[in-house]
Amino acid sequence: MAKLHLITYGCQMNEYDSERVAGLLGRQQYELTDREDEADLILINTCAIREKAEEKVFSRLGELKGLKQKNPGLLIGVMGCMAQLQQSAILKRAPIVDLVFGSPAIARVGELVERARRERRPVLETGEGALVKLTGILPRPDRLKAFVTVMEGCDKYCTFCVVPLTRGRERSHAPESILEEIRGLARQGYREVTLLGQNVNAYGKDLTPATDLAALIESVNEVEGIERIRFTTSNPVNLTSRLIQALRDVPKACEYLHLPLQSGSDRILERMNRGYTRARYLELIAELQETVPGLALSTDLIAGFPGETEADFEATGEMVERVGYDSVFAFRYSPRPRTAAAAFPDQVPEAHKGRRLTRLLEVAGAIQARKNAALEGREMEVLVDGVSKKNPRELAGRTRCNRVVNFDGGGRRLYGELVRVRITQAMPHSLRGTLVGRAQ
Numbered sequence: 001m002a003k004l005h006l007i008t009y010g011c012q013m014n015e016y017d018s019e020r021v022a023g024l025l026g027r028q029q030y031e032l033t034d035r036e037d038e039a040d041l042i043l044i045n046t047c048a049i050r051e052k053a054e055e056k057v058f059s060r061l062g063e064l065k066g067l068k069q070k071n072p073g074l075l076i077g078v079m080g081c082m083a084q085l086q087q088s089a090i091l092k093r094a095p096i097v098d099l100v101f102g103s104p105a106i107a108r109v110g111e112l113v114e115r116a117r118r119e120r121r122p123v124l125e126t127g128e129g130a131l132v133k134l135t136g137i138l139p140r141p142d143r144l145k146a147f148v149t150v151m152e153g154c155d156k157y158c159t160f161c162v163v164p165l166t167r168g169r170e171r172s173h174a175p176e177s178i179l180e181e182i183r184g185l186a187r188q189g190y191r192e193v194t195l196l197g198q199n200v201n202a203y204g205k206d207l208t209p210a211t212d213l214a215a216l217i218e219s220v221n222e223v224e225g226i227e228r229i230r231f232t233t234s235n236p237v238n239l240t241s242r243l244i245q246a247l248r249d250v251p252k253a254c255e256y257l258h259l260p261l262q263s264g265s266d267r268i269l270e271r272m273n274r275g276y277t278r279a280r281y282l283e284l285i286a287e288l289q290e291t292v293p294g295l296a297l298s299t300d301l302i303a304g305f306p307g308e309t310e311a312d313f314e315a316t317g318e319m320v321e322r323v324g325y326d327s328v329f330a331f332r333y334s335p336r337p338r339t340a341a342a343a344f345p346d347q348v349p350e351a352h353k354g355r356r357l358t359r360l361l362e363v364a365g366a367i368q369a370r371k372n373a374a375l376e377g378r379e380m381e382v383l384v385d386g387v388s389k390k391n392p393r394e395l396a397g398r399t400r401c402n403r404v405v406n407f408d409g410g411g412r413r414l415y416g417e418l419v420r421v422r423i424t425q426a427m428p429h430s431l432r433g434t435l436v437g438r439a440q
Ligand code: SF4
Pocket: 154, 155, 156, 157, 158, 161, 162, 163, 164, 198, 199, 235
């Protein structure tokens, strides 16, 4: 069998795509290898969300040059968002690349690899293709938690974001094909699914008949064997009362929501084309907190978006305090090619971005520590998914609100089990606890 080495950067969607590619190429007699020096085909699944992510790919390609010289038969491919965005620029800058293809072409990966091998000249495939649901192809060794793509693309055109350019317009998979995939996962022993979409709560609007994410979650709740349902990433614009109620009422839906804010300033939100104001965002937060007891909230923030003044930045910090997020993912603004904001004249100096980012992370970290500390003494349900990173004699898992908990399992084999753990100590990024017993 030929050997495939996969390198994945970026988001969960990319991890999911890499699994699909491995599954599809498995049908063509490619088996996965961890070692790039024994590979016949190396595929790099890329991210284009920040310039840094792209630079990482180019430096990785530079490292692979030597391998290609030693083994001229080695095929090297670049797939994913950066492939879609940069297209032929990749072939120019990294002539060792034999194949460049975007996400819409994943279903045809086998044919593209064969073409690159046969034609011995670079193959470029970045057109928009039909939406194909590739289900349950690669059984993963852990068989516990799985990502399931329910929709692709985004129509929102936030001025900083490349997703509409790399992943195309919003398109939902049919509920039946999603449920078939999830039933297959449950049969293999998976217990948690995360429904994925760049704009996941816009799910179903484009289908005939139209449906929504709440209805999908209700159906997934009926799948025997699946114990937990998560979904990401939600957009405040598409967050409905129906979905908020589903978070409360559907037993397997976890009390956790990632709701990107990006900025706390109305002026900046407008320049970002986010489609909501801070007042509207706060209304949603109030509804969420009133409706779903114990809901954990996380968010994305951008520091130093073009034109962001100190006052705009302060407004973001103030929102972080006001909402009291359980966790925050903050990044400095990075101009992306072909996005509107990259051409805005009032770019913020890097030093300001860095300082603002550090400040946001400090504020968010203090809140997170406070919220973790409030959980001390509480008994929480944990899905055991491995061992503690720091102490392999301890077990680790996640709460429904997505916090990592490390605890002494008393030597019991509890992998994949739902257990109850009493929280004894809160750390900045995780919790420690003692095992109470198996969850009912
Ligand atoms: S909604 Fe999200 S994916 Fe869509 S353009 Fe905005 S940031 Fe990008």
